[in-house]
Amino acid sequence: MLIRIWKLCCSLKFAILLATLATVLLMGGSLLFPGNPQIFGTLDSMRLGQWLQDIASRSPMLSWWFYGFILAMLLLLLNTICCVLDWLANIQARWRKSGEYLIHLGVVLLLIGFSWGAASGWRHIALPCTIGALTPLPNWPGHYIAVDSFEAILTDTGQPTDMISEVRILAGDEQILSGEVRINQPLLANGLVVTPASFGQKPSGFSFMMGAKRIELRAGDQIQQQDGSRLNVLRFLPDARYDKNGQMLYRNDRVGSPAMELSYTLPGGQTWQGWYFLANPAPDPIRRLHLRPLQPLYARYSSLTVNYDPGAQVSAAGGILTAIGCLLALFSFYRKRKRHDRPEI
Numbered sequence: 001m002l003i004r005i006w007k008l009c010c011s012l013k014f015a016i017l018l019a020t021l022a023t024v025l026l027m028g029g030s031l032l033f034p035g036n037p038q039i040f041g042t043l044d045s046m047r048l049g050q051w052l053q054d055i056a057s058r059s060p061m062l063s064w065w066f067y068g069f070i071l072a073m074l075l076l077l078l079n080t081i082c083c084v085l086d087w088l089a090n091i092q093a094r095w096r097k098s099g100e101y102l103i104h105l106g107v108v109l110l111l112i113g114f115s116w117g118a119a120s121g122w123r124h125i126a127l128p129c130t131i132g133a134l135t136p137l138p139n140w141p142g143h144y145i146a147v148d149s150f151e152a153i154l155t156d157t158g159q160p161t162d163m164i165s166e167v168r169i170l171a172g173d174e175q176i177l178s179g180e181v182r183i184n185q186p187l188l189a190n191g192l193v194v195t196p197a198s199f200g201q202k203p204s205g206f207s208f209m210m211g212a213k214r215i216e217l218r219a220g221d222q223i224q225q226q227d228g229s230r231l232n233v234l235r236f237l238p239d240a241r242y243d244k245n246g247q248m249l250y251r252n253d254r255v256g257s258p259a260m261e262l263s264y265t266l267p268g269g270q271t272w273q274g275w276y277f278l279a280n281p282a283p284d285p286i287r288r289l290h291l292r293p294l295q296p297l298y299a300r301y302s303s304l305t306v307n308y309d310p311g312a313q314v315s316a317a318g319g320i321l322t323a324i325g326c327l328l329a330l331f332s333f334y335r336k337r338k339r340h341d342r343p344e345i
Helices: 002-009 012-030 048-054 060-089 091-120 284-289 312-338
Strands: 122-130 134-136 143-154 160-171 174-181 187-189 192-210 213-218 222-224 230-237 240-242 248-250 259-265 271-277 291-308
Touching: 002 060, 012 060, 048 091, 060 091, 091 312, 122 134, 122 143, 122 192, 143 192, 143 291, 160 192, 160 291, 174 187, 174 192, 192 230, 213 230, 213 291, 259 284, 271 284
Parallel strands: none
Antiparallel strands: 122 291, 134 143, 143 160, 160 174, 187 192, 192 213, 192 291, 222 230, 230 259, 240 248, 259 271
């Protein structure tokens, strides 16, 4: 019984059957993508395990084929491993087929690398990074990306031909990676890939007249008055409103109903904190500052796609072995034909 199972696992017919099944499932399932973006739209931007748990599990009638595809690929991986082990056990008699088995080993590494990356990797598509500020990487806690400078090369019609960003990756306060990112020059290091996506500007604050003085306020700014009072800007929302429960809602990055969350400390130490909708009169506690909104302030940003694939090096090794195996297999094939050994394909 065990011998029959081993022969099945090493069978070429079994491999062809599994490869055909996986191809049919993948091609058939891909036809569901356009009509179901709420399910498959995030497949490319989420970790595979997270997508299977959070989204696919809620729609089994539409995602069952994906589980079948994964099962077929796992069985194909088992089949390929068994073939390589069988070759190693009989290498003295089969060393002339080294090319074919190097291809098998390369495929094993490719599948392992892909599975590793799908399970542990992540992707941030078009992450807007404000120039000169730290942008946290949500899927990599404690790590940040900083764009120190940005330049867009434009045609006469305004179309970008290149987007150049000076980028740093930080773990807390420690810089772990830096370099230039361009359209045809991604930043690569240890499975991390940073590529440009787009650029633009977004509202970052507001300018005011405070008495006879013009000031600019953004999140994190502080104004210290001569009388000892202090104004702190906690948050700025370009378009906000209260929901029915009195909770503040952030709608989008277009200037609509801008609001600032402020903290104002009086000279005696008493502190007020609340929201100031700039289209309305200032709240009573800060009315003594004589703030008059003028216009929004904008910050430039560079949108970067940041990918992390821990299995990239394993996949690269698999690709190299597969390429070497193909060359050896071709050399062996034509050498046999030259000797009239198996002359037909």
